[in-house]
Amino acid sequence: MTNAGALPQARAAGLREAQAAFLGVHPEYADTAGIDEVRARDFGRLDALGHVYLDYTGSGLYAASQVRRHSELLLGRVFGNPHSTNPTSIESTRLLERCRRHVLEFFGADTGEYAVVFTANASQALKLVGESYPFEPGDQFLLTFDNHNSVNGIREFDRAHGARTLYLPMVPPELRVDEAVLERFLAAAIPGGHNLFAYPAQSNFSGVQHPLDWIARAQAKGWDVLLDAAAFVPTNRLDLGRWHPDFVALSFYKMFGYPTGVGALLARKPALARLHRPWFAGGTINVASVQADRFVLAPGAPGFEDGTPDFTNIPAVELGLELMESIGVERIHERVGLLCGWLIEELLSLRHANGRPLVGLYGPRTSERRGGILAMNFHDASGRVIDHQLVERSAGERGISLRTGCFCNPGAGEVALGLTRQEIETCFAAGQSAMTYDDLRRCIDPHEAGAVRVSLGLVSNFADVYAFQEYARGLLES
Numbered sequence: 034m035t036n037a038g039a040l041p042q043a044r045a046a047g048l049r050e051a052q053a054a055f056l057g058v059h060p061e062y063a064d065t066a067g068i069d070e071v072r073a074r075d076f077g078r079l080d081a082l083g084h085v086y087l088d089y090t091g092s093g094l095y096a097a098s099q100v101r102r103h104s105e106l107l108l109g110r111v112f113g114n115p116h117s118t119n120p121t122s123i124e125s126t127r128l129l130e131r132c133r134r135h136v137l138e139f140f141g142a143d144t145g146e147y148a149v150v151f152t153a154n155a156s157q158a159l160k161l162v163g164e165s166y167p168f169e170p171g172d173q174f175l176l177t178f179d180n181h182n183s184v185n186g187i188r189e190f191d192r193a194h195g196a197r198t199l200y201l202p203m204v205p206p207e208l209r210v211d212e213a214v215l216e217r218f219l220a221a222a223i224p225g226g227h228n229l230f231a232y233p234a235q236s237n238f239s240g241v242q243h244p245l246d247w248i249a250r251a252q253a254k255g256w257d258v259l260l261d262a263a264a265f266v267p268t269n270r271l272d273l274g275r276w277h278p279d280f281v282a283l284s285f286y287k288m289f290g291y292p293t294g295v296g297a298l299l300a301r302k303p304a305l306a307r308l309h310r311p312w313f314a315g316g317t318i319n320v321a322s323v324q325a326d327r328f329v330l331a332p333g334a335p336g337f338e339d340g341t342p343d344f345t346n347i348p349a350v351e352l353g354l355e356l357m358e359s360i361g362v363e364r365i366h367e368r369v370g371l372l373c374g375w376l377i378e379e380l381l382s383l384r385h386a387n388g389r390p391l392v393g394l395y396g397p398r399t400s401e402r403r404g405g406i407l408a409m410n411f412h413d414a415s416g417r418v419i420d421h422q423l424v425e426r427s428a429g430e431r432g433i434s435l436r437t438g439c440f441c442n443p444g445a446g447e448v449a450l451g452l453t454r455q456e457i458e459t460c461f462a463a464g465q466s467a468m469t470y471d472d473l474r475r476c477i478d479p480h481e482a483g484a485v486r487v488s489l490g491l492v493s494n495f496a497d498v499y500a501f502q503e504y505a506r507g508l509l510e511s
């Protein structure tokens with residue numbers, strides 16, 4: 034159940050004792066023991082190489098069996114470019130279409146309702162919506178402060194078409210949205226206009242899970258809803274039989290590590306039909322003519338898949354889905370929630386000898402309505418923030434992979450760190466167009482200009498969170 038065997042004796046004893054205490058409080062953790070078997074069997078390299086992996090929101094990890102099964106598939110068949118009707122092409126098309134159906138099934142989506150557009154990643158799925166949404170002057174793009182930059186970037190498309198960008202604020206310290214404020218924003222939909230509302234099902238900064246019931250509420254008021262599910266779906270069930278967002282963006286490598294370079298836009302068919310692609314390409318058209326200067330876009334998903342799809346890697350998505358299905362999303366969810374709750378309690382209990390807290394956690398301080406992502410800064414005994422880049426380096430020296438910075442989510446970061454618009458504008462004005470992240474950090478000082486993030490996932494275990502807690506404890510001053 035632990036990898037205590039690989040540790041020096043004293044540490045191994047500490048780990049065993051802590052785990053026994055944890056199991057005493059959370060006997061239900063034992064129901065997730067199957068994940069330890071999967072880890073031993075299929076992710077053995079993690080412990081063999083001594084990695085403590087705590088960056089699942091950066092990327093999921095792949096099982097050895099996914100890679101093995103994929104290479105067997107590739108070596109045992111001949112796949113040709115799917116845009117044809119020869120036998121090897123038909124074989125590729127068959128697997129692509131089977132994968133599309135499997136993705137819909139995995140998310141409980143009705144095949145009559147949703148289409149799967151394969152993309153390179155979640156960012157490309159988001160860009161497809163942004164560049165194709167029929168924004169016109171007077172239309173609105175509403176989004177939470179708490180969003181990845183690949184959602185923030187859609188504002189450039191709405192503005193180019195004369196539409197307005199509206200940002201829904203977050204309330205510290207929980208970093209959630211005030212429901213009354215949300216209601217006011219939603220009520221401001223322009224009747225008969227194009228209103229697009231985008232938010233993450235789970236924040237990649239704080240781990241906050243924004244309610245999925247916003248989807249139907251927003252739609253009832255006239256909004257199309259774009260759900261960024263990239264950080265949510267690796268450890269949570271997204272049931273598209275129950276929730277019906279117009280668009281969902283995700284990356285498969287975040288769910289199960291392999292293949293990289295494949296994501297999806299899941300779109301309700303009527304919503305997809307309302308999008309206008311700004312160009313056409315090979316693969317996206319039924320017909321095109323040079324002399325007649327005309328083209329007819331292919332209906333549905335193919336009209337959004339530019340050029341040749343990644344036909345050797347997309348079939349590997351099914352192998353990842355099968356891995357998650359064999360473990361059970363609910364089981365992964367349960368384990369991550371329990372480990373995350375334990376880690377929060379431990380981190381918040383750490384105090385320097387003078388009583389000052391070591392850890393400043395951003396976002397919820399319990400495991401309620403949140404996922405397994407924790408953003409924090411460490412403070413020395415005088416209360417000063419320990420530079421997050423130093424933390425990344427020293428944790429790395431202990432084999433811990435975590436992430437620091439603002440995780441491409443500047444809105445949540447700015448609210449969490451208490452940065453004002455004026456301060457940031459001043460820095461941008463001073464830095465001009467060549468400003469780098471380090472310039473911004475230096476400018477914003479003495480505030481902390483970033484945070485430390487640990488995130489749990491598919492095969493996280495108690496030893497992982499224990500190792501991080503142990504690392505944190507090592508930062509305490511006596």
Ligand SMILES: Cc1ncc(COP(=O)(O)O)c(C=O)c1O
Pocket residue numbers: 090091154155156157181183233235236237261262263264284296
């Ligand atoms: C919430 C969220 N949305 C979008 C993305 C972008 O994903 P990708 O880089 O795979 O396009 C990420 C990546 O971390 C994310 O966490």
